[in-house]
Amino acid sequence: TAAKSLASCIFCKIIKGEIPSYKLVETGLTFSFLDIGPLSKGHALVIPKYHAAKLHELPDEYLSDVLPIAKKIAVAQGIENYNILQNNGRIAHQMVDHVHFHVIPKPSDSDKEG
Ligand code: 5GP
Ligand code: ZN
Numbered sequence: 001t002a003a004k005s006l007a008s009c010i011f012c013k014i015i016k017g018e019i020p021s022y023k024l025v026e027t028g029l030t031f032s033f034l035d036i037g038p039l040s041k042g043h044a045l046v047i048p049k050y051h052a053a054k055l056h057e058l059p060d061e062y063l064s065d066v067l068p069i070a071k072k073i074a075v076a077q078g079i080e081n082y083n084i085l086q087n088n089g090r091i092a093h094q095m096v097d098h099v100h101f102h103v104i105p106k107p108s109d110s111d112k113e114g
Helices: 010-016 066-077
Strands: 023-026 030-034 044-048 082-085 101-105
Touching (some): 066 101
Antiparallel strands (some): 082 101
């Protein structure tokens, strides 16, 4: 494939299966998996199969599956309330330097455990 990877990148390693993850959906251009530090139950990440740190560095073609996959995740999870979030740069709270879109369910009070 044309997918570009960076040897030291944890998300590139997740795409290649070198680091385990709870995979949700995979396409030719995109990989999605559960966040290891979820902000809510079902917090997922959708990432392009191309190593770019920030959105403006990513070729457009890798974006074509991202929102359809985010939709699939929302439908599969049966959630009606959720946020899509994408951070670029440390000041903007980006910690992993491989473009990723968060799909963060927003549970209602009745959904919350405890
Ligand atoms: P950022 O702050 O860069 O937008 O979000 C990075 C996200 O990646 C965080 O929510 C963090 O929990 C998640 N994350 C970091 N390392 C790993 C990992 O090795 N596996 C998984 N599944 N998620 C990770
Ligand atoms: Zn990467």
